[in-house]
Structures are given as structure tokens and as C-alpha cells.
Amino acid sequence: MAFVSWRRIVIKVGSALIAPTAQGCSTRYLLTIARFIAECRLAGKEVVLVSSGSVAAGRNAIIAKQQPLPINIKQAMAAVGQSRMMASWSQLFDFNCAQILLTHADLQDRRRYLNIDNTLRTLLANQVLPIVNENDSVATAELRVGDNDNLAALVAIVVDADVLLICSDIDGLYTANPRLEPGARHLAEVAEITNAIYAMAGGSHHAIGTGGMLTKIQAADKATKAGIDTLIINGQDAASFERLLSGTAVGTYFVRQQDRRSAKKHWLLNTLTQQGVVQIDVGASAALQSKGASLLASGIVASSGHFEKGDAVLIVNAAQKPLAKGISQYSAHELSKIKGLHSKQIDAVLGYCPSEEVVHRNDLVLLS
Numbered sequence: 623m624a625f626v627s628w629r630r631i632v633i634k635v636g637s638a639l640i641a642p643t644a645q646g647c648s649t650r651y652l653l654t655i656a657r658f659i660a661e662c663r664l665a666g667k668e669v670v671l672v673s674s675g676s677v678a679a680g681r682n683a684i685i686a687k688q689q690p691l692p693i694n695i696k697q698a699m700a701a702v703g704q705s706r707m708m709a710s711w712s713q714l715f716d717f718n719c720a721q722i723l724l725t726h727a728d729l730q731d732r733r734r735y736l737n738i739d740n741t742l743r744t745l746l747a748n749q750v751l752p753i754v755n756e757n758d759s760v761a762t763a764e765l766r767v768g769d770n771d772n773l774a775a776l777v778a779i780v781v782d783a784d785v786l787l788i789c790s791d792i793d794g795l796y797t798a799n800p801r802l803e804p805g806a807r808h809l810a811e812v813a814e815i816t817n818a819i820y821a822m823a824g825g826s827h828h829a830i831g832t833g834g835m836l837t838k839i840q841a842a843d844k845a846t847k848a849g850i851d852t853l854i855i856n857g858q859d860a861a862s863f864e865r866l867l868s869g870t871a872v873g874t875y876f877v878r879q880q881d882r883r884s885a886k887k888h889w890l891l892n893t894l895t896q897q898g899v900v901q902i903d904v905g906a907s908a909a910l911q912s913k914g915a916s917l918l919a920s921g922i923v924a925s926s927g928h929f930e931k932g933d934a935v936l937i938v939n940a941a942q943k944p945l946a947k948g949i950s951q952y953s954a955h956e957l958s959k960i961k962g963l964h965s966k967q968i969d970a971v972l973g974y975c976p977s978e979e980v981v982h983r984n985d986l987v988l989l990s
């Protein structure tokens with residue numbers, strides 16, 4: 623089966639690969655994955671890594687008498703293990719790595735969501751490898767995504783990835799648990815994630831990490847609905863990575879449900895309610911409509927409504943004709959101070975400049 627061409631990938635690596643014996647990090651499987659990441663980058667692809675393993679890596683530093691481990695013990699283990707896990711990856715690369723720790727609340731809050739998006743974009747533009755994990759040491763139960771499969775799907779959506787690659791200790795989805803039922807059949811491709819597919823995933827008995835097959839299917843469901851092809855592969859099998867590099871799908875391939883751009887367009891147009899209106903000049907209208915440009919402060923004439931950073935705004939021309947809808951990087955209050963200014967002047971006026979663009983092209987959809 624030929625695998626679609628892609629440019630940006632989010633790779634999720636679970637605890638079973640990072641700490642196979644649950645006693646600290648091991649390079650046993652990481653070497654192959656690190657080589658795959660390096661090869662992708664050499665081929666001009668952009669990679670974001672979502673790595674588990676902080677709890678497993680810090681386990682031996684904290685005394686733990688109770689089972690299951692209480693939350694404070696796990697949080698302390700994660701605090702020790704996170705830097706160990708980062709060090710394990712970093713030693714395998716001759717390029718810069720960056721640590722990003724997220725909680726569910728960060729992804730829910732629209733301002734923080736934009737900050738994460740901006741940071742990841744900047745890291746990728748500078749050829750740095752972002753390594754993302756849940757901020758286990760501070761996230762309480764209500765604030766957690768809870769598993770890195772779902773976290774990886776959310777990150778893939780934030781960074782507009784083409785592919786989500788979930789590296790597991792099993793080569794994808796079977797009709798039943800193959801470790802319990804020898805007759806279970808492997809599925810090479812899933813065209814749509816139905817209830818029957820969820821039923822095949824059962825509980826979390828496949829892996830030693832938090833997730834198991836169920837959370838992987840949830841992640842594939844989220845990602846494919848957002849237009850992102852998803853693969854679950856056996857990360858312990860070096861041949862999987864060789865085949866992926868040669869453009870062949872391995873493991874189980876979950877086909878995206880729609881084009882990624884139309885998914886984002888649909889979300890921007892129909893899901894987000896506009897909170898304000900931004901009026902732009904002739905030059906900015908032309909740049910937006912025919913040059914595929916972002917909206918800069920210099921082209922803004924006026925704005926109305928009470929919007930915050932991260933809210934959707936309607937962009938209109940001098941005659942009030944709606945031209946586009948997009949997510950504003952600045953609040954209405956901030957915009958009233960920086961409208962008409964060159965991007966370089968924003969810092970002097972506001973005391974900070976989170977973004978050169980007021981509405982980034984990736985967060986903008988033309989209405990005509």
C-alpha cells in the first residue's frame with residue numbers, strides 16, 4: 623500500500639518503548655526511532671515528537687510503598703524523570719531539542735492555544751525538534767488529557783500536521799486482542815472509525831503505558847476527523863520505519879476523513895463564533911485576497927466588538943464588505959493601540975509583541 627506524501631509529522635512514542643522495563647530510560651528502541659526522525663528531517667520534513675516516559679524514568683528516585691501509585695508520588699517521579707527522558711532523546715541528536723510541557727487547560731484556553739501554536743511554529747522554522755509531554759507534575763486529574771495518544775492528536779491538530787504516527791508495542795489494530803485470541807486478524811487500513819472499530823480496541827490491555835489501544839483509536843478518531851492521516855505502528859520493529867521512509871504504510875493506516883485545509887476552513891467558518899469586526903485598507907485587502915498574505919497591524923483601519931486574543935473576527939474592507947474570517951492574535955483593546963502601525967513598532971507601544979501578524983495566514987479563511 624502506497625502511503626500519501628507528507629510534510630509535517632507528529633510522532634508519539636509511548637512508555638513501553640522509552641522504558642521497556644519500567645526502570646528508567648533505555649536506548650534499546652529509541653535509537654531506531656531517533657534515526658527515523660533524523661532521516662525525516664534530512665528529507666525536508668518537519669517533525670514534532672510527543673514522548674511519554676517521565677514517570678517511568680523517575681520511578682527509581684522516589685520511595686513508593688503503595689500500589690497503585692498515589693498521584694503525588696507519580697507527580698514527583700515525573701518531575702525527576704522528565705529531564706532524564708529529555709536527556710535520553712537529546713543525546714541521540716546533533717540538532718537542538720526543545721521541551722514543551724502541556725496540560726489540557728493549556729489546549730482549552732484560546733490564548734494559551736495560540737501561544738503554543740506560535741512557539742511550535744517558531745521552533746520548527748528554526749529546525750529545532752519540539753519534544754512534547756503532558757505536564758504531569760502540575761496537572762491534577764481534572765486538568766489532564768490523561769494519555770499521550772490523545773495529547774499527540776491535539777498537538778497534531780495545533781501544528782497542522784499531515785500525519786500522526788503512534789509508535790506502540792504492537793503493529794496496529796486487530797479484530798480482537800491477538801495476545802488473548804490467536805484467531806484475531808490484523809487490519810491494514812481503516813477507512814472510517816465506527817463503533818465496531820472501537821469495540822475491537824476493547825480496554826487498555828495492549829500496552830504497559832497509560833493508554834492502550836482504546837486511547838489510540840480515540841486519537842486516530844480526533845486526528846482523521848481533522849484531516850490528518852494516522853498510523854499505529856510497532857515501534858519495536860525497525861523494519862516499520864524503513865518501510866515508512868520508502869513511502870509504504872505499515873501497521874494500521876487510518877485514512878483521514880477530509881482534506882486538512884477544508885477541515886480547518888470548516889472549523890473556522892462554522893464552529894468559531896466571530897466576536898468582533900476588523901476593518902482593513904485597500905492594500906491589506908489586496909494582499910489578503912491575491913497574495914495569500916497574513917493580516918498585519920499596518921493594514922488595519924478600525925475594529926469593533928469585545929474580542930480577546932484567540933477569538934475569531936470578521937475582516938471587512940473599507941466598504942464594510944466581509945472578506946475573510948480569522949483568529950486574532952491580539953485583543954480589541956490591544957488592536958486599538960496598534961492599528962496602522964508597522965509590526966516593528968508593536969513592542970514599543972504594548973511592551974510586548976507576541977506575534978508579527980494580527981491574523982496569521984494559517985488561521986484565516988477567505989469568504990469569497
Ligand code: GLU
Nearest residue numbers: 674675676677769770831
Ligand atoms: N505523560 C506520561 C509520562 O510521561 C505518559 C502518559 C502516557 O503514556 O500516555 O509518563
